[in-house]
Amino acid sequence: MGKDADLLIETLARHYGHSSFRPGQRELIEIILKRENALGLLATGGGKSLTYQLPSLILPQLTLVVTPLISLMIDQVQKLRQRGRRDATYINSTLRPEEIRQQLQEIRAGRYKLLYISPEKLQHTAVIRILKERGVSLVAIDEAHCISQWGHDFRTDYLRLPEVVEALGSPPVLAVTATATTEVSDEICRLFQISPNHLVKQELNRTNIAYDVLDVQSEREKQEHLLSLISGLHGSGIVYCSTRQAVEQVVACCREAGFTSVHGYHGGMEAMERALIQEQFLRNKLRVIIATNAFGLGIDKPDIRFVLHYHFPASLEAYVQEVGRIGRDGQPGYAGLLYLPEDVMIHQRLIAGETLSGDDVERFVQLVAAAGERGGRISFEELHGILGVGENQMRALFFYAERVGVVEQVVQIRESFQFHSCPVSLPDAVRQITGHLSNIQQSKQEKLGAIVSWLQQESCLRQQISGYFGEDGAADYDISCCSSCGLDRSFFCLPTQADVREPVEEWRLEQALAELLGEKMAIGGQK
Template sequence: MIKTDKIYQVLHQRFGYQDFRDGQLETISALLSGHDTLAILPTGAGKSLLYQLPAYLLPTGVVIVSPLISLMQDQVDRLRQQGERRVIMLTGQLQGRDRRAVLDSLGQYRFIFASPEMLTNSQVLQALRRVRPSLLVVDEAHCISQWGPDFRPEYLLLKQLRIQLGGVVTLMLTATATPRVRQDIIKKLGLDFDHVRQVIRSVNRPNIFLAVDQVESADAKQAELVRLVKTLPGPGIIYFASRKLATQQAIILAQETGLAVAPYHAGMPALERFNIQQQFMANQLQLICATSAFGMGVDKNDLRYIIHYHLPANLASYMQEIGRAGRDGQQSVAVLLYAPGDEGLQSQLTTIDLPSEALLTQVQQGKLQPAVLGEQADLFAFYLHQGYTPQQIRRAFHQRQHQLTFNLQKMRDYVGLKRCRRNYLLNYFGEGEIRQDQCCDNDQPDWAAQLKFPSSPAPVQPAAADWRARLAKLFNVKSRLDKG
């Protein structure tokens, strides 16, 4: 048992903090006492410290499972800026001789970052078993449940990883999880719910005003988006369900508002995405038009607004994304734009094209190639390779489709609310109701004129005109962007 004064000593000397934020000491103490722990702390609560500090008090390294390379790279960069050299990131870019050299010396690293896909590699797993890490961290743990069997199925193998690492102490981290999702996370990692320490803090962010802006048509939504961007103080993020539309709207908004705007989505080159993120952090960009690929690990405290152009798939994703606003505690706003029929796009995006049992059986028996299983052939082949029967696969995906439909209906209910939006969200996440002034548009319809926002940061070069030229060059858009 490591004493509390030793924990504070590391906090002061290594990290330069005088005290812990709410929930941090409780989580760290549980881990250092050998307890598997689920920590649900709001965005901006300092979740990275929960594994970084124990790493300096444990005998061997810490393995951090992360869903995005950009998120891992951000954490690696920050650790190195703090003077930490014993940190490595295991990705598919690490090949051949370089990979062998890293794996042979893996025991010298204090922090080992990896995607769930990388941890299924037999060579990586063998190296980790030799190291016998002291702590396994599952970052953004809601992904285990929220993504389900239809996306990133390698998350389901983390249970086996825990077992192969000797039942290593496990930390599960997320900002949002309903009671059902909490149970699902713990179950899928093969842990005993009654023996997992849970450190849970409210998802409520009282400084984020909640609003739904219902319009009559797609054209009206476009006009309202431009009006909001012109009216609200930045910086801000607008989320789209479509890569193409995120790019198109970045161009339109740069033209209509004169702001420095850029798109961000997974279809863009990695270097371009990295540059855009860095320039946004440095206030060279005032607005990002993004898909859900943008946001995890973006530690920008002064985001004043989050706008959703399309209906999100579920309330958990919505809370994750709007939680990126106002991390400095200052007034911010989350606006969801809605036009009749918007749920149709999200329903289409979340519909699973499930092969028949007969077709799955023929592939399993080697009579047909996996390609006959359709666009998601690799996904279904994964489950067959893991020993799932066709019946089990179809049952799991039918259950997943039912959950996706239920989640979308909850999101639709949020749009149509005539009562407090905040309490609806708190109830969804298993919390009690509260009373709060300046809460949502249902009790303050004229919110845009009444909210008191802090001043926007002064834009840093390159100026908006430079960014319009860059957008024109990047996306082969003609000189109409130079107008205005």
Template structure:
């Protein structure tokens, strides 16, 4: 088995050997076991399901959270390796989706990327069942815990789909997960403790910095200066779309580098184009919400700036892990101010329903009426919140059969609201964990690794601002020649060609 895997790795991916943890994970799924793998960001998670897809008899499906991530990985596979691969998501028109499903049913593809929402469609499930799925991979598996209880509840329905597909082995992969999140993933996907493969989270080449600011003007001035002086490419993360737009516009007026904003309010084609321009070195810096960067394959990112406090240590670790995948020194700096916590508290209030909203939603269900956009607007509930409430009413056996009317039950409505409040409290605790990280006087590297209960705190060049940090090491003047070497003469036409599906 080992020789077979080594030959396949070299032939299809051009790697002389496996990275730590990869071969162990692959061998287990090839023998039919369910596996959870935690590999550090840039640790080669995609190979652990792409290689088995080439060797297993049927098809491998990859549950992926973002359209841009699917397209990026599919295009890379089409260029770099000989594997028949496709994706299905909401960006495709119905005719294109039908044609792809026909080809899937005919056995044309070995690897299929799909969103958890598309995977819930009965016709899609039937086509996949006929196509004989040999492996279900769940990329960025922390989304099960991070999003599954909120606006993407179809993550929690995955076991039902896997059963309908004949119970193929499952491989869940992620870069960051606390023990509590690991246990939740294992319980949901039936992964035994002995099949959890964990590699160290610590990225020794990334120096960690923390800057506490007194007002917004000071924060913006310092971040704009860093965007000009730090060696790039880089990413600046903001907590809100408004902050992205203001910072981007300000820099484009005053700065001297190629910068663009990125957030979930943009249309999907615009977001994909911006991502491809960044990958092609046509943009130096992306200013973004957390909608950007998951799974991005760009090894030479030199810095990540957090303009505001992230919502959790998990999100922070994911985002700084995008620095320095090429092994060269990288820099991560977190700016923090008193108003940051208030921003997240406000967002939490908007994300979760009040007790009155839950009661009104359940009363709406009890009428047997169709849940329309107008009906939701009348009780001030967004479609995302309605999706969350639909999931929990279903779990509470509140939803009625089609055509029937279930009487309003105030006790069940109260129970549903209490469940959503418990989830809201969990997110508040994660936010307070981030606040504790900022307020502690301990080594930043040690603090973040202790949060994930890891013991590896080694560093290569510099550790953190608590242990002593020379920021000038990461400035452009010291690295301008290497930056020029990294640039590629791509143009807009080539970026657009990458986005077009190839069949």
């Protein structure tokens, strides 16, 4: 092990400039290099990416990183290339079909050793065939909690991954996540046959983050508190809202209050605008982002000083993930949540809107049977028009339809599903699919109940979070613990209000876009 240890430290120093590993990183890498499966529960900002990037430099064949986070793929590949690694690339829905074909040809030719890929792209047999021909030394599964129906961000595409790993020749699997309860981690280990001895867990508690829950009685009081916090808190931060409409309203409120270095971010914006806003935040051109949970996934900004929740998220897992973006540089940070009890109705409406009745499922099964007779293809538009469902719900319907024998050989092609339909008993199929979907909705309701209970209880917020994730004992902290234990908010604020009014020059989208595109073109010319 001495020679292997020297190799790991040498590789770490040469490629990352570090002389030592963070807790858990080395243990995971050593398990993987022994060609055994492992699960890493590493806190947000705890260095998950290094646990698969570094082995990719040592392992002989391709390292495959499965992640649903497109922004993470792009950001990490860009950073790797800036550090001189030209053997990293990604495949996801942002690429045109001809670009994907080109990437696959280059993968087959051995140009790349590290490939980031979205889970839905691994449903294509042609992709699997090329990856197997190339040879895969490691499958790293980021956001591994997505495989569990008890997880807060369950994705049916992840449930297909054990079959994908087997089709690739059963290479070692490294599953990593920041937010998994004991129940979820047990399920991940079962699905990927990970030994309990190969579960490596960092302490979830982030000692540099202070937790604050502020009770408010009205929307107006909430807005006043928010403006006061943004005005007073030091450094850059994120404000999370549960809906796009709320994002727009809060941004307007901030603008009326005179904040110029604030911008909104949500999934309804154009991709270019979202990328620009993210880039400007990373460069400290924007101080505060008002966003839905679409923002922050895969963002590598170590000096975020605060995260505020205008609405509480739908689960404690989501909360921990979002506030975990604070203070990755180890400096003190503030997590403030404005608690208005009736905000629970926002989540109740969202859950109700995702719930499909038995009649909905019956229409889906009938639609699939009819489509099977005319070639076995249904577009997203057709499904949405008939059932009113989004893409994730469509994938869930097809996943469970395949599991109960309604369809087989399901492939997502662009904005449609292609499949073969099978003769089945309609009532049995509807009952089974409805049962699976009901379990998912029940889990969401339970997680919503858990975070509401956390907000309403009066004991230590930090200890309650640790207990939820199966960590016992005292929860240490650096400066301040939480509002239940006593919190001095002034520590996280600027000494005077005069320091707040960020840049004198107002941030303008058009100017920022022109500057960014100029730099991107210059970088592109250096390839």
